Structure formats: structure tokens, C-alpha cells
Amino acid sequence: MKDLKPLLREGASDFERQLLSAAMRERPSPQLRSRMRRTLGLTGPIAWAGSVKAMLATVAGKGVIGAAVVGLAAAGVVALRADPGERSAPRTEVAVEAPSAAPAVQAPLAAQPEPAAQPEPAAQPEPAAQPEPAAAEPAVAESSRELREEIQLLDEARSALQRGSSSRALEQLDRYRQRFPSGVLRREASLLRQQATAAPRPSGAAR
């Protein structure tokens, strides 16, 4: 296998070369690329234009949400396989980082300067971003507000946990559960709850 070289470098006939070269040159059209970027919220200055919930709702509209769940399961396997040494590690890092991974944008956020303002220089020219369709904005804004609230509640719970106040963290998590029984970040909430439940109570705390 070590000695094996791609056909294009060695041994391909002219006809094979034509087929392979054509496939290598194929790229998503600017329209498709732009569409992907829009859906992922990678356009505009603060471009988390839709929450994960809104984006997954778009995906669901295409009838593939079930697959996303399957994909998530598969992705989890990949993440674990990436470092077998951490296979049995507690998922505290997930609880710490996952909420921040959830993209969200709202009016108050847009008013603030963006941290680490622009992404790295493009390795390739990207097509100009298309403006978001105005009709989708109210739903996206509502969804983003909800996600922001979810993030805030979990941030508060995590912060309380980091200060050693597991009871305060559990209060916040109760609020989260009541407010968002099917929230986007419910897995993270569940992990935080496990941590809060397992956390040692401060000395002097009522038993």
C-alpha cells in the first residue's frame, strides 16, 4: 500500500485520466455553497443567524430530522473513537462547552462588538453572502431568543456549580426543565444536573 500511487500520478490511461480529473474539479456551485453557509449561520458579521433549533427545523422540513439523530449517535461514536483513552471519562467537558457550541443571535447580541471579529482569511474565495429572506426572520428571532434563554439558564447553573453552590445550580436546572422541557440543550442540562447532584455539598450544608 505504501508504494501505491494514485492512478492520476501513475498508470492511468488518457480516458481514465479524463474521468478522474473531471471528478476532482467538481465543486459545489456558488449558490449551493452560499446556501450551506446561510443555513449554518456563517454569513454576515454576527452570523449565527439561526439557532440550532431553527436550523434543525429547516432540516426537519426536508424530512431528514430522524437521520440527524442517527447522525448524532454516529458522531458520538466517532468522538469517542477519536481518543479511546477518554472513552470512559466523565462528560464534564461536554457540559462545560456544549452550550457555547450552540449558535444563537439576537438583537442585543448584534449590538455588541463581535469577539475575535472576523474568521480567518479565506483559503479560497467565498461567494458573496446572500441576504437572509426577511420572511424567516420572526421565527428565527423567536427561536434565537429561546436559545439565548436556554444558554443563560445553563450558564447560571454552571456558574453556580463552579462556585460550589450545587443547590443553586439545581434550582436553575429546575427552572430550565420547567421552562424548556424539550429544549435544544436538554442533554447539557441533564449532564449539569448529574454533576450538581454528585457534587459534594459545602461543609455545614444541611443534610
Added chain:
Amino acid sequence: MPSATMMIDGTVEEASLGARAAARIRLERMFRAHHELIWRTLRRLGLSADLAADTTQQAYLIAAERLGDIRTGSERAFLFSTAIGLARTNFRRSQRCQLQSDMDLHIDPGVRAEQVTNHCSAVELLDRVFAQTDPDLVTVFVLFELEGLSAPEISQLVDIPVGTVASRLRRARATFRAAARRMELAHAAQQR
């Protein structure tokens, strides 16, 4: 009116904003680095350009949700595995677009010599070869022959031993070369 927690710890909101910006930048980097490879692989597995874009997008949406789980350096493996899984689950081979069920490996009578060198025709011809090939073989073939990945890289990406990569590549090459030869002969016959 800030919440009690916010008053106790005023940095919570800022930290959250910073983390979200960092997450976005990471996702942006992942998109630029890997979306073409994923899209192209999905295309060769038989998805239309549109469906390949949708599936690529889905893989990134899942990555966005699980960004905290993805170890640095494992982004491509995560995205690729997720995209392949989505493609298999949702679209199967029955979803092959732009291909008719009665297409065989022979060149269309309507395809003239000059069209073979046309980019679209060449891609279509290649896809006809792959339409008849086991997707597992196609995946390895595409990654090695078109994307230039090494056997160990493919092994990690597809989660199979290096020896399996080698055997799949051999079989895929044999299929590809035989089909290409048949097409070429058919093409030559048309010229006479």
C-alpha cells in the same frame, strides 16, 4: 434587569458570548477546510449536487451542536463519518439522482467523442461506473484517487484497518478500470 446570578457574576454573559464567537470561528474553519471533500464524496456516492449539499449541511449542523465533543484534529473524521452515515441512512442507493434505473456501464449512443472531454459528461460517466459499485469501495477509491488521502488517513476516517483500505482500493480500481475500458471500447466502436 440582570438576574441575581448575573449580578453575582457579571462575566457570565461575556464569557458566553466569547465562547459562542469562538465556536463560530471554529465552525467556519471546519467548513472551509472540509466541505468540498465531503460534498464531492457524497456526489460520487450517487447523491445529486443538491442532496449532497443538504447532507453536508446536516453534518455541519450536527457538528455545531456537538462542537464541544469534537476533539481538535478530529473535525474531518467527525464530519465525514456523520455525512456518510446520513447519506446511507437517508438516501441509500435508490436515491441516486440523475441516473436512470436502466443505465448500464456502456456509453450512451448519444454521447459523441467531443462530449467525453466535456466536464459534465466525464463526471456522469464516472458516476455510472460508481453506480454499479459497492459504496464502501467507492468511498475508499474517492478518498485515495481523488482526494489524495493516504491509506492511514483513510483508515482513520472510515474506521477500518489499513489492510482493508488496501483491499477495497484494489477492488475499486479493478472495477473502475474495467468499466472505463468498456466505455472506451464502446466509444471507439462508435467512431468506426
